[in-house]
Amino acid sequence: MLYGMTSDIAVLAEDLTKFYGAQRGIENLNLDVKVGEVMGFLGPNGAGKTTTIRLLLDFLRPTRGHARILGLDPRRDKAVLHRQIGYLPGELAFPGRETAKDLLRFFGDARGGVAWSTVTSLAERLDLDLSRRVRAMSKGNKQKVGLVQAFMHQPALLILDEPTSGLDPLMQQEFLAMVRDARDNGQTVFMSSHVLAEVQSTADRVAIVRNGQLAAVEKVESLGRRAVRSVEIHFGDPVSRAEFTGLPGVSNVEVAGPVLRCTVDGRLDPLIKAAALHEVIDLLSAEPDLEETFLSYYYHSEGATDATAAAGA
């Protein structure tokens, strides 16, 4: 399956740069994804994720630098390479007005033949009706067709742009299981997302881009330790702010009558113990979005960056 391979690097970007006129798509991207690895490619919308993916697939040509995929050149070896890549576009649109079955048959034939049982078992797994016309499908079902075509030929490398968009939570879990199976199979997965939690549970490493530049590449374990979340607690009676400031890991404390809002870095235990002194009506805890916390960690304080480097080492 991995013919054409010259090393254990599945995706290599060296100084990869794309400008659209004066506008920056991605600049000086240096990145490697190892064979058999699941890499999350994170960043807010417009950060350059899709540009990078399109460069890897040779839809775009770099302004500078180059990429190697499975040891091959994206442009020169496109025909050989794309047989080994499963690609899910970020903005999914299907050519033609066929049923999912006919469309998937075409994708299978074009990739040199795919066992139909693989397609039907993927469709079953995602609860997808193949007899319906793709054009008439809901966004979620279209996404499932996109996933089936990306996985159906068991490619050496899966390049997935926002794979869970439009999927309901149950199907998101099923998708993440498919990614884990692919990794167990020795396949490499490169998937973009703008939600940290989504890649956290499956990825080995995450690369984070912002404003067209690579901000960091981290092992997921080191991210987990720094899982910052926002917490909102509704008490039976008004509480005082002083009780909660100074708790380990708790910051940004705001109190409005009986409602406490704060962010917690790391363990929730100190906050819970302090809150338990009062009658708790409701407790809400949310993964903060990437833009808000994780990236600000890198961009708004130099000291934090050093601390991260130390923690990562």
Added chain:
Amino acid sequence: MLLPPLVRKTSRDDRRAVIGWTAGVAAFTTIYTGFYSQFQGAAELKQNALPQGMLDFLGIADMLSPAGYLQATVFSLIGPLLVLMCAVTLSARTIARPEEDGGMELLLANPLSRKAFATQRLTAAAVAVTVVAAMPWILLSILVPAIAMDVPLSNVAAACVGLIALAWCFTGIAFLVGAVSGKRGNVLAITGVLAVATYMANALSNMSEGLGWLKWLSPFYYFIGTDPLHTGWHPGHLLLLAGIGVATAIAGIILFDRRDVGV
């Protein structure tokens, strides 16, 4: 394995459009040709009613002879217009349309080089255009003897092959515009303006001696300007039309291979 999967897929996606255009061109050819017997009396009236300048503009030498009648009805304006509209819309579907509506990403992710991709898309479209453009030939080969029109079938074939060559010429041009720009609007506008302008150039060169040189710039002259229904085959002209189609198609394939797609 008969045809490459992408060629089959492209043909399947174009099928409805091709059936529509084929039916339209077939109906047009049959109805106009079929009117010939009833028309003979009226033709004289019509020819007398139209000023000579108008007849020259439409490239109508006479409407009374069978060849003149066919020229005036099937080959002068509406026939080529239908065939060229079909050629331009199908060419726009090869690259420009999927690139605009987003379907391009999954098509281009096929394990094919860029050049092979463009070639296969164009091949499917060119076959479809040829089928539509060949309808008059097929039907006239049946109708002309059936209603006893006095035109040699070889001359009919020459004019009909000219129509196919004209369609190839504009298919190549439309493909080139789409392959370079990826914009459907550009394909329709640029090819449309070019078709109208060159049609006018040929028409004006019929009207005025001083503008006679204009015809050399017009694909329509090479298609019908030598009056193939009366004079038969002009292979040089047909090869020139086909050659323009092939040259622009090759240019389109090369340039598509060199650009960014879908931005």
